[in-house]
Amino acid sequence: MRRLLRPLAALALTFLGAAASALSPPPPPFKPPTNWQPPAIVVPMPGQQAIQLRSVQIRATLAAGQAQTEVEIVLFNPNQRQLEGELQFPLLEGQVVTGFALDVNGRLRDAVAVPKARGQEIFEDIRRRRVDPGLLEATAGNQYKLRVYPLPPRGERRVLLTIAETLPRHAAGALLRLPLEFGAPVEALDVSVAAPGATAREVTLVGGPAGVTPNSIQSSQDGSALRFTRQRWEAPRGPAGWLQVALREPDRPQLMRGESGGARYFSGLLPLRDEPVRRPEPKHIALVWDASGSAAQQARVLPVLDAWFGALRQPVQVSLLVVRNRVEPVRHFTVSPGGFAALADALKREPFDGSSNFDDLPIPSGVDATLLVSDGLATDGQRLINYRGTAPLFAINGATAADVPRLTRLAERTGGAYVDAAALAPAQAARVMLMHGWRIERLHSLVADDLVAPSLAVRDGRIALAGRLIDDGGVVEVALTHPDGRRRTLRTRLPGTDTGRRWPGQQWAQWRSAQLADNAVSHAGELRRIAAEHGIAGPNSSLIVLELASDYAQYDLPAPPELAAEVAQLRQQRQGQQRATQQAHLEQMVRQFEARQRWWERDFPREEQVKKEQAAASTQAALGEAKLRRDASPPLPAMLAPAAPAGPPMESRAGASRAAAAAPASRMQQLAADSAAPAPAQASARIALQAWIPDAAYLRRLADAPDGDLYAAYLDERRENAASSAFFMDAAGLFLQRGQPELGLRVLSNLAEMNLENRQLLRLYAYRLVQARRHALAVPVFERVATLAPNEPQSWRDLALAQADAGQPQRAVDHLWQVVSRPWHGRFAGINMIALAELNALATQAQATGRPLDLSRVDPRLQRNLPLALRVVLAWDTDDTDMDLWVTDPNGEVASYGRPLTRQGGAMSPDATGGYGPEEFALKQARPGKYVVQAQFYGHRQQALSAGTTVMVRVTTGFGTPAARDEWLTVRLTRGSETVRLGEIEVQ
Numbered sequence: 001m002r003r004l005l006r007p008l009a010a011l012a013l014t015f016l017g018a019a020a021s022a023l024s025p026p027p028p029p030f031k032p033p034t035n036w037q038p039p040a041i042v043v044p045m046p047g048q049q050a051i052q053l054r055s056v057q058i059r060a061t062l063a064a065g066q067a068q069t070e071v072e073i074v075l076f077n078p079n080q081r082q083l084e085g086e087l088q089f090p091l092l093e094g095q096v097v098t099g100f101a102l103d104v105n106g107r108l109r110d111a112v113a114v115p116k117a118r119g120q121e122i123f124e125d126i127r128r129r130r131v132d133p134g135l136l137e138a139t140a141g142n143q144y145k146l147r148v149y150p151l152p153p154r155g156e157r158r159v160l161l162t163i164a165e166t167l168p169r170h171a172a173g174a175l176l177r178l179p180l181e182f183g184a185p186v187e188a189l190d191v192s193v194a195a196p197g198a199t200a201r202e203v204t205l206v207g208g209p210a211g212v213t214p215n216s217i218q219s220s221q222d223g224s225a226l227r228f229t230r231q232r233w234e235a236p237r238g239p240a241g242w243l244q245v246a247l248r249e250p251d252r253p254q255l256m257r258g259e260s261g262g263a264r265y266f267s268g269l270l271p272l273r274d275e276p277v278r279r280p281e282p283k284h285i286a287l288v289w290d291a292s293g294s295a296a297q298q299a300r301v302l303p304v305l306d307a308w309f310g311a312l313r314q315p316v317q318v319s320l321l322v323v324r325n326r327v328e329p330v331r332h333f334t335v336s337p338g339g340f341a342a343l344a345d346a347l348k349r350e351p352f353d354g355s356s357n358f359d360d361l362p363i364p365s366g367v368d369a370t371l372l373v374s375d376g377l378a379t380d381g382q383r384l385i386n387y388r389g390t391a392p393l394f395a396i397n398g399a400t401a402a403d404v405p406r407l408t409r410l411a412e413r414t415g416g417a418y419v420d421a422a423a424l425a426p427a428q429a430a431r432v433m434l435m436h437g438w439r440i441e442r443l444h445s446l447v448a449d450d451l452v453a454p455s456l457a458v459r460d461g462r463i464a465l466a467g468r469l470i471d472d473g474g475v476v477e478v479a480l481t482h483p484d485g486r487r488r489t490l491r492t493r494l495p496g497t498d499t500g501r502r503w504p505g506q507q508w509a510q511w512r513s514a515q516l517a518d519n520a521v522s523h524a525g526e527l528r529r530i531a532a533e534h535g536i537a538g539p540n541s542s543l544i545v546l547e548l549a550s551d552y553a554q555y556d557l558p559a560p561p562e563l564a565a566e567v568a569q570l571r572q573q574r575q576g577q578q579r580a581t582q583q584a585h586l587e588q589m590v591r592q593f594e595a596r597q598r599w600w601e602r603d604f605p606r607e608e609q610v611k612k613e614q615a616a617a618s619t620q621a622a623l624g625e626a627k628l629r630r631d632a633s634p635p636l637p638a639m640l641a642p643a644a645p646a647g648p649p650m651e652s653r654a655g656a657s658r659a660a661a662a663a664p665a666s667r668m669q670q671l672a673a674d675s676a677a678p679a680p681a682q683a684s685a686r687i688a689l690q691a692w693i694p695d696a697a698y699l700r701r702l703a704d705a706p707d708g709d710l711y712a713a714y715l716d717e718r719r720e721n722a723a724s725s726a727f728f729m730d731a732a733g734l735f736l737q738r739g740q741p742e743l744g745l746r747v748l749s750n751l752a753e754m755n756l757e758n759r760q761l762l763r764l765y766a767y768r769l770v771q772a773r774r775h776a777l778a779v780p781v782f783e784r785v786a787t788l789a790p791n792e793p794q795s796w797r798d799l800a801l802a803q804a805d806a807g808q809p810q811r812a813v814d815h816l817w818q819v820v821s822r823p824w825h826g827r828f829a830g831i832n833m834i835a836l837a838e839l840n841a842l843a844t845q846a847q848a849t850g851r852p853l854d855l856s857r858v859d860p861r862l863q864r865n866l867p868l869a870l871r872v873v874l875a876w877d878t879d880d881t882d883m884d885l886w887v888t889d890p891n892g893e894v895a896s897y898g899r900p901l902t903r904q905g906g907a908m909s910p911d912a913t914g915g916y917g918p919e920e921f922a923l924k925q926a927r928p929g930k931y932v933v934q935a936q937f938y939g940h941r942q943q944a945l946s947a948g949t950t951v952m953v954r955v956t957t958g959f960g961t962p963a964a965r966d967e968w969l970t971v972r973l974t975r976g977s978e979t980v981r982l983g984e985i986e987v988q
Contacts, residue, residue, distance in 0.1 A: 037090060037400055037401075038179065038181035038182055038183040038235075039087060039088065039089035039090075039181075039182055040087075040088045040089075040183045041053075041075070041085060041086070041087050041088075041183070041184065042086040042087075042088060043083050043084070043085055043086070043151075045083055045084075048079045048081075048083060049078045049079050050078075050184065051076065051077055051078075051083075051085050051151065052075070052077075052078060052187070053073065053074070053075065053076075053182055053185070053186045053187065054075070054076045054156060054187050054188070055072075055073070055074045055186065055187060055188040055189070055190070056072070056073050056074075056182060056186050056188075056189050056190070056233075057070075057072040057189075057190040057191075058070070058071050058178060058189075058190070058191045058192070059072075059192050059194075060176055060192070060193045060194070060245075061193075061194050061195075061196065062167070062174070062176055062193065062195045062203075062245070062247045063195070063196060063197075063256070063500070063503075064254040064255065064256045064268055064269070064499075064500070065166060065167055065174045065247075065249060065254045065268065065269045066164065066165065066167060066174075066256070066267075066500075066507065067164070067167055067174075067176050068098075068162065068163070068503060069162070069163045069164075069165075069176075069178070070099075070160060070161070070162050070163075071160070071161045071163070072158065072159070072160045072161075073087070073158070073159050073160075073161075074156055074158050075087075075148065075151060075156060075157045075158075075159070076155070076156050077151035077152060077153060077154065077156075078154065079153060079154075080153050080154070081153055082150045082151065082153055083150065083151045084127070084148070084149040084150065084151065085147070085148045085149075085151045085157070086145060086146065086147050086148075087145070087146040087148070087159075088143070088144070088145050088146075089143075089144055089146070090142055090143050090144070090400055090401060091142045091143075091144060091163065092142070092165070093142065093168075093404045094165045094166050094168070094454075095163050095164070096163070096506070096510040096537070097136060097138075097144060097161060097162065097163055097536065097537040097543070098163065098164045098502070098535060098536050099111070099160070099161070099162030099535060099543075100134070100136040100146070100159070100160065100161055100162070100543040100545070101159070101545065102132075102134035102148065102157070102158070102159050102160075102545040103157060103159075104132055104547050105547075108158065108160055109545050109560050110560060111134070111136065111535075111543035111545045112532075112535070112543065112544060112545075112557050112558045113532045113534075113535050113536065113537070113541050113542070113543055114531075114532075114542055114543075114544050114555075114557065115528050115531075115540065115541060115542075116137055116138075116539075116540055116541055116542050116788075117787060117788055117789065117790050117791070118555075118791075119135050119137060119542035119543075119544050120135070120137070120542075120788065120789065121789070121790070121791035122135075122544060122546070122551075122555050122557075123135040123147060123149075123544065124879070125825070126546065126547075126551060127149045128880070130150070131546075131547050131548060131551070132149065132150065132546075132547040133149055133544065133545065133546055134146070134147065134148050134149075134159065134545040135147045135542055135543070135544050135545075136161070136537050136542060136543040137542035137543075138537055138538050138542075139756045139757050142400075142401065142402065142403075142404065143401050143756065144537065146161070164503060164506050164507060164510070166267075166269070166454075166507065167247075168460060169249070169461060169462065170206060170246045171246075172206060172246035172248065173202070173204065173246040173247045173248040173249045174247045174249050175206065175244060175245075175246045176193065176244065176245045176247070177242060177244055178191065178193075178242065178243040178244075179235075179241065180209065180233070180235045180241050180243060181235040181237070181241045182235070185233065185234045186230075186232075186233040186234070187231070187232060188229070188230075188231055188233075189229060189231075189233040190227075190229045191227065191228055191229070191243060192225060192226065192227040193225060193226045193243070194223060194224075194225045195223050195224045195225070195247050196222060196223040197222075197223045198223050198224045198247060198248075199219060199223075200217050200218070200219040200224050201248075202224070202247060202248040203245060203246070203247055203248075204245070204246040204247075204248070205226065205244070205245060206246050207239050207240075207242060207243070207244040208240075208242070208243045208244065208245075209228075209230075209235070209236075209241070209243065211228070212226075212228050216228060226245060249269075249271075251271055252271070253268060253269070253270050253271070253492045254268045254269045255267070255268030255269075255492070255494065255495050256268055256495065256499050256500030256503060256504050257469065257494070257495040257497065257498050257499055257500060257504055258499070258500035258501045258502055258503055258504040258505055259498060259501075259502070259505065260502040260504070260505025260506055260509070260534050261509075261532075261533025261534050262533065263468055263469070263533075264468070264469040264498070264505075265466060265467065265468050265469060265504040265505035265507075265508045266448065266466060266467060266469060266476075266494055266495060266504050267464075267465070267466035267467075267504040267507040267508055268464075268465070268466075268504075269463065269464055270462065270463040270465070270478065270490055270492060271461060271462055272438065272458050272461065272462065272463055272480075272490065274438055274458045274461060275437050275438065275482065276435035276437035277435065277436065277437065277482075277483055277484060278434055278435055279392075279433075279434060279435065279436050279483075280368075281312055281313060281314060282312075282316055282367070282368030282369040282391075283314070283317065283368055284316065284317040284318075284319070284364075284366055284367050284368055285316055285318055285319070285367055285368060285369045285370065285371060286318075286319045286321060286363045286367045286369075286370045286371070286391075287318050287321065287343075287370075287371045288321045288323060288361060288363075288370060288371065288372045288373065288374070289321065289323065289347060289350065290323050290356055290372075290373055290374035290375065291322050291323065291324050291350045291351065291352055291353070291354075292324050292352065292353070292354055292355055292356035292379065292753060293352055293353055293354060293355070293722075293750050293753040293754075294352075294356070294375065294377060294399070294401070294753045295352050295356065295373075295375060295399065296352040297375075297398055297399040297422075298352075298373055298375070298397070298398050298399060300398035300421050301373050301396045301397075301398045301421040302344055302347065302348075303421075303426040304396060304398075304419065304421045304424075304426050304429040304430060305340060305344070305371070305373075305396075306340045306344065306426065307426035307427050307429065307430035308429075308430040308433050308434070309335050309337065309338075309339070309340040309343075310337060310338050310340065310430075311337075311430055311434055312337050313337060314337070315334055315335065315336045315337070315339075316334070316335055317334055318332065318334070318335055318343060319331075319332055319364045319367065320332070320333060320343070320346070321361065321362070321363075322350055323356060323357065323358060323361075323374075324353060324354035324355065324356065324357070324746055324749070325354045325355045325357050325380050325745060325746050325749035326357060326742075326745075326746075327357075327360065327361065327362060330362065330364065331346070333346070351715055353718075353746060353747070353750065354747065354749040354750055355379045355380035355749035355750065355751075355752040355753050356374070356378055356379050356380060356753075357378065357379075357380040357381040357749075358374075358381070358384060358385040358386055358387075359381040359382050359384060359386050360386060361385075361386060361387055361388070361389075363387070363388065363389040363391075367389065367391050368391055369391050369393070369394065369416070370389055370391055370392070370393040370394070370414075370416075371394050371396060372385075372387075372393055372395045372396065372407075372410075372411075373396045373397075374395065374396075374397065374407070375397050375399040375401060375402040375403065376395070376397065376403035376404070376406045376407040376410075377401065377402065377403055377756070379752040379753050379756065380749055380752050380780075380781070381780050382780050383780075383784065384518075385406065387414070389414070390414070391414065392411075392415040392416035392417075393410060393411050393414045393416040394411060394416045394417055394419060394433050395407035395410060395411040395416070395418045395419065396419045396421055397418070397419070397420060397421060397422070398420075398421035398422050399422070400422070404418065404420075405454070405514035405517070406514075406517065406518065408455060409514070409518060412439075412455060412456040412457055413456075415436070417432050417433060417436070417457065419432050419433060436457075436483055437457070437458060437482060437483070438457070438458045438480045438482050438488070439456050439457050439458075439480065439481055439482075440456045440457075440463065440478060440480060441479045441480060441481045441487075442477075442479040443465060443467075443476065443478060443479075444476070444477045444479070445467065445474060445475065445476040445477065446471075446474055447470055447471040447472070447473060447474030447475075447494065448467035448469050448470060448474070448476060448494065449467065449468050449470055450467055450508070450512065451465060451466070451467040451476065452465065452467065452508060452512050452515055453465045453466075453511070454511045454514065458480075463478060463490070464511075465478065466504060466507050466511055466512075467508065468508065469494070472496055473493075473494070474493070474494055475491050475492060475493050475494060476491070476492060477490070477491050478490040478491075502534070505534055506534050506535070506536055509530045509531075509533070509534035509536050510536060510538070512530060513527055513530055513531070513536070513538050513540070514538075517538075517539050517540070520539065520540055524540070527540045527541065528540070528541065532558075544557070549563040549567045549570060550570055552567045553567045553570035553571045553574060554570075554574070556571075581823050582822075582823060584823075585821075585823035586821060586859060589820065589821075589832055589833075589859075589862060590859070590861045592832075592833055593836065593861070593862050593864075596833065596837075596866065597864065597866065599901075599905070599907055600866045600924055602905065604903070604904050604905035604925070605903075684987075684988045685869075685870070685926070685957040685985055685986065685987045685988065686985070686988070687955050687957065687965070687967040687983070687985050688983055688984050688985070688986065689933075689953070689967050689969040689982060696726070696727075696730065698720075698721055698727060698730075698731075699730050699731075699734070701713060701717065702714060702717065702730075702731060702734055703734065707738055707740070710734070710735065710738065710740070710743075711735075711740075711743055714731050714735075714747065717731075718731075723754070725751055725754060725764060726972060728747055728750045728751055729748065729751070729768060729950075729970075729972075731747050732744045732747040732748035732768065733768075736772055745769075745772070745774065745777070748765065748768055748769070748772075749765065751764055751765035751768075752765055752781070757788055759785050759788045759789050759795075760877050760879075762781055762784055762785050762788070763785055763877050764877055764950055765781055766778045766781035766782045766785065766798065766802065767798075767877070767950070767952050767968075767970060768970065769781065770801075770802060770805065770968060771952075771968040771969070771970060775802055775805035775806040776806045778802045778805075779799070779802045779803055779808070782795070782798050782799040782802050783799060785798065785799070786798075786799050791824075791825075792828070792915070792916070793819045793822070793824045793828050793831045793832075793835070794831065794915070794917070794918070796815045796816070796818050796819050797815075797816065797819050797831065797834075797838075797918075800812040800813070800814075800815035800816045800819070800835070800838070801838065804838075804842055809842050809845075809846050809851075809853055810854060812842055813839055813842055813843060813853050813854075813858075814857070816835045816836075816838055816839040816842070817839060817857055817858050819831060819832060819835035820832050820835050820839060820858075820862065821859075825915075827912075827913070827915045828912070828915045829910045829911075829912060830909040830910035830911075830912055830918075830920070831912075831915075831917075831918060833909065834873065834909060834918055834920045836862055837866065837920075837959075837960070840862075840863065840864060840865040840866065840960070841865055841867075841959060841960035841964075843855055843865070844865035844960060845960075845961075845962060845964075848962055865960050866924075866960065867924075867958070867959060867960035867961050868922050868923060868924055868956075868958075868959040868960060869923055869924060869957065869958070869959075869987075870921075870923040870955075870956075870957055870959075870987070871920065871921065871922050871923070871955070871956040871957075871959040872885065872887055872920070872921040872933055872954070872955050873918050873919070873921075873953070873954045873956075874917055874918055874919045874920075874935060874952070874953050875917040875918040875919075875951075875952045875954075876916055876917055876949050876950065876951045876952065877916065877949060877950045877952070878916070878949045879915060879916060880915075881916070881937075881949055882913045882937075882938040883912070883917060883919075883935060883936070883937055883949070883951065884896060884897055884911065884919065884935070884936040884938065885908065885919040885920075885921060885934075885935060885936075886933070886934040886935070886936060886979075887906060887908075887921040887931060887932070887933055887934075888931065888932040888934070889902055889904060889906055889923075889927070889929070889931055890927055890928070890929025890931065890987075891903065891904065891927075893906075895908045895921055896908055896936075897910075897911035897919075904923070904925070904927055905923060905924055905925065906921060906923045907921070907922045907923070908920070908921055909921075909922075922959075926987045927987070928987050928988060929986075929987060930985070930986055931984060931985040931986075931987065932981065932983075932984050933953060933955065933981075933982040933983050933984065933985070934979055934980065934981050934982060935951050935953070935971065935973070935979070935980050935982055936978075936979045937949065937951075937973040937978045937979070937980070949972070949973050950970055950971070950973075951970065951971045951972070951973060951980070952968070952969070952970050953969050953970075953971075953983070954967070954968055955967045955969075955983070955985060957985070969983060
C-alpha cells in the first residue's frame with residue numbers, strides 16, 4: 001500500500017505551446033445535501049418489527065483523487081417468521097457500486113454481474129424455492145436497492161458493499177464524504193479511513209461527528225489513517241451526521257494503472273486552470289419545468305433562477321414548457337433583470353403531479369438557451385429526454401434522486417452545463433450558467449483505446465479521463481478549445497506499472513457505461529460485457545449471489561471458486577437439454593391445439609335448463625372438494641389434454657419455415673376461409689360489466705366535489721394518500737367519468753412515479769390506459785414492463801395486445817408467437833394456448849382487410865383461427881396469487897377449474913395458481929340468456945399485498961371475427977376468499 005502513490009511522482013505534464021498555469025480556485029466547502037435521504041430497510045410485510053442494524057463497519061481507502069469504500073452491514077430479524085429484506089440507499093454523484101458479497105453458510109460470497117432483468121428473474125425463481133439469493137440493483141438515477149432472502153427468524157445476515165468514486169475537489173484537497181445516517185440506530189459502528197503513503201499534514205478532517213477531531217488522524221510508516229467507533233449510534237441530521245476527510249492534491253497528474261476484466265486500464269486526473277469567460281447573454285430562452293410528482297424537491301432551484309436572471313443585463317423572453325405526463329401548452333413571459341417574481345409565482349402555482357414524459361419537447365425556434373429544470377428521471381413514454389434544440393442547454397437539478405450522468409451529458413453535448421442546486425449556493429450556481437471555459441475537443445493515444453472522460457468541460461480545475469491500455473509506455477493527448485478561440489493540447493505519460501488494482505478498470509467501466517446509456521438498446525451487448533467483466537451495478541446490470549452450484553449452472557453464471565468444479569460438471573450435463581426442451585414444448589403445443597380444434601368442431605347437444613339453485617349448490621360443493629384435492633400443478637383439463645399418441649418428430653424450425661413458404665396459398669386460403677366463415681356469435685349481445693366503487697373516505701369527498709373544484713380536492717387529499725396506488729387509480733377513474741380526460745391521465749400517471757421500475761405498478765398503469773382506450777400511451781409502458789420482466793410471458797402478451805389495439809398487428813403477432821413458442825416456468829400454465837388463440841385471430845382479421853401478416857415464424861400446424869361467440873379472460877397484477885374465473889351460463893352451470901367443460905361447450909383454461917393468470921373462458925356457440933362473470937380470490941403467497949390485488953377482465957363477443965367487440969373492467973380485491981361479481985353478458 002505504501003508504494004501506491006510513488007509512481008505518480010514521476011509522471012510529467014507538458015503543454016504544447018503554453019506552460020502550465022495555476023489551478024482554478026477550489027470550489028466552496030462541501031455541504032451535505034439538505035434533502036439527503038438516509039438508507040432505509042424495508043420489509044414488505046405489514047405488522048412486523050423493523051429489521052435492526054447489528055453493526056456497520058466502513059473501511060475507506062484514498063489514493064490519486066479516488067476512493068474505494070467497503071461497507072459491511074449485519075442485519076438482524078427480530079421477528080418470529082422468515083422475511084425478505086430490502087435495503088434502499090442513494091449514492092452521491094460520481095459513485096458506483098463495484099462489489100457486493102453476501103454470507104452463505106457462514107462465509108462471504110462475492111456476487112457476479114448479470115443483466116438487470118435476468119437478475120430479477122433469477123432472484124425471484126430461487127426465492128420461491130426458499131433458497132438463499134441476494135440481488136443488488138440500481139433503480140433509477142443514483143438510487144440502489146439490495147434484496148436479501150431469507151432473513152431467518154431471530155437471525156442475522158451479513159452483506160458487504162464496495163463503492164468506488166472519483167473524489168470532488170475541496171479547498172483542502174480531494175474530499176471523501178461518508179454519510180453516517182442509516183435511518184435506524186446502529187448497535188455498533190466502526191469507521192476507518194486510510195491514505196496509504198500520505199503524511200498527517202496531507203490528510204485534513206473537514207467535518208465529522210462529535211468527538212472526532214484532527215487528532216484522530218494517526219500516521220505510520222504505511223501512511224495516515226483515521227478511525228473511530230461508536231455504540232448505539234444514531235447520527236444527527238446535517239453535517240454532524242457526515243464524516244468528511246480531504247487528501248491534499250499535488251499540482252501534477254494523478255494517474256493509476258490496474259487490471260480488470262482481463263485487460264489493463266488507466267484512470268486519473270489532470271490539473272488545469274479553467275480560465276472561464278462570460279457567455280453571450282441570451283435574448284430568448286426556453287424554460288422546461290419538470291412538474292412531475294417526483295420533482296417536488298425542484299422548488300429549491302427557484303433561488304438559482306432568481307440569481308441567474310438577476311445577473312443578466314437586459315430583458316429576456318421566456319417560453320415556458322411545463323412537463324408532466326405530457327407537455328403543457330407553451331406560455332410566454334418577459335423577465336427583466338431583477339424581475340423574476342412574476343415568473344416565479346407562475347412556477348409556484350404549478351402542482352407537482354403526474355409522471356415525466358420528455359418524448360416530445362417543442363422547443364421554439366430561435367431560442368438562445370434552454371434551461372431544463374429536472375432530476376433527469378423520465379418515467380413515462382420512451383423514457384428519453386428528446387432534446388432536438390441546438391442552443392446550449394443548462395440542466396438544473398435540486399433533487400437527491402437524479403440521473404446526474406444523463407443530465408451532464410445532455411448539457412455538455414450542447415455546450416451548456418449541469419448545475420447542482422442542492423450543493424451550490426444560488427450565486428455560485430448562477431456563475432456556472434453565466435461562464436464557460438476550456439472544453440475537451442479530442443482524446444488521443446497510440447497505446448490506449450476507448451478513451452473516455454465523464455465531463456467534456458473542465459470541472460473543479462481538473463480533467464478526469466480513463467482508457468484501456470493496449471501497450472506499455474506512451475502518452476495520452478487531450479486537445480482543448482476555449483470560447484475565445486484558443487486551442488491547447490495536454491500531454492501526459494501513462495503509468496508503466498500497476499498501482500491501482502481494479503480501480504482504474506472499474507472507473508473506466510462506470511464512465512463508459514454512462515456514455516452508452518443514452519442509447520442502451522443499441523449498445524445492450526457492450527453494456528452487458530462491461531458489467532460482467534468489471535463487476536459493476538448500473539442502469540443495465542445487477543449483482544447477484546446464489547447458494548447452490550446447481551443454480552449457477554442452471555442460469556449460466558460464473559461460479560465462485562469454491563463451487564467451480566461442481567458447476568463445470570453440471571454444465572456439461574446440461575448441454576443439449578435446452579434444444580430438446582424447446583422441441584418437446586412445441587410438440588406439446590401441437591397436441592394441445594389438436595385437442596382445442598376437436599373441442600371447437602364438436603357439436604354440443606342442447607340440454608334442458610335446470611334450476612339455478614340446484615346447479616349452484618352442486619357446483620359450489622364440487623368446487624370446494626376439488627380445491628382441497630388439487631396440487632400446485634394440476635393436470636390439463638380433459639378437453640385440452642392430448643387425446644392421441646404423439647405423432648412423428650417435428651421437423652426442424654428451418655424445415656417448418658420452408659414448408660410454410662412452399663405452400664403459402666393453402667394457408668392463406670384457410671385464413672381467408674376462417675375470416676369469411678359465419679361468426680358463431682348470436683345476433684346481438686349486451687355486455688354489462690359492473691363498475692367497482694371502493695369504499696374510501698377520500699373518494700366520497702372527491703365524488704361530492706363540483707367539477708370545477710375536483711382537482712383542488714384531489715390535491716388536498718393527495719397529501720395523505722401519496723403512497724397509495726389505489727388512491728391514484730380511484731381518483732383518475734373519477735376524472736375520466738366526469739369528462740376530464742387530461743387530468744384523469746395526469747393523475748393516473750403518478751403510478752409510474754411511485755416506486756421506480758416496479759412492474760406491478762407499471763402494469764396497473766398500462767391496464768388502466770388500455771381500459772381508457774389510450775392504446776398508444778399504453779404500448780411504451782408495456783414495453784418497459786417487458787424489459788423489466790422478460791421472463792414472464794404476461795409481459796409479452798400484454799404488450800402484444802396493446803400493440804394490436806394501437807394498429808401494430810405484425811409486432812403483436814411476433815410477440816404473441818414468443819409467448820406460444822417458449823417453454824415458460826410451470827407456474828404459467830395455460831398462457832401459451834390463450835396467446836395462440838389471439839395470434840390466429842389477429843392474423844385472420846388482417847387477412848380479411850387485405851393486409852396479411854408475415855407468419856413465417858409460426859409453425860403451420862398451429863395456424864388456424866377458431867372464432868368464438870363469447871370469450872372472457874381474467875388476469876391480475878400480483879405474482880404468486882391464486883385467482884379463479886367463474887362463468888355461470890343460462891343453465892345455471894358454472895364453468896371453472898373444477899368444471900372445465902360445461903354441457904353447452906363452455907371451456908375453461910387450466911387453473912393458474914402461481915402467476916398472474918390469465919384464465920380464459922371460451923364458448924363457440926352461445927345460447928340466448930344471461931352469462932354471469934365472477935372472480936374468486938383464494939389468496940396469495942407473497943409477503944406483502946400492498947393495496948390488494950387488481951383484477952382485469954376482458955370480455956369479447958364475436959372473438960376472431962370482424963365483428964369482435966371488447967369491454968374492459970378492473971376491480972381491486974383485498975381479502976382472501978373473496979368472491980366478486982364482475983358483470984354479465986346478455987345474449988339475445
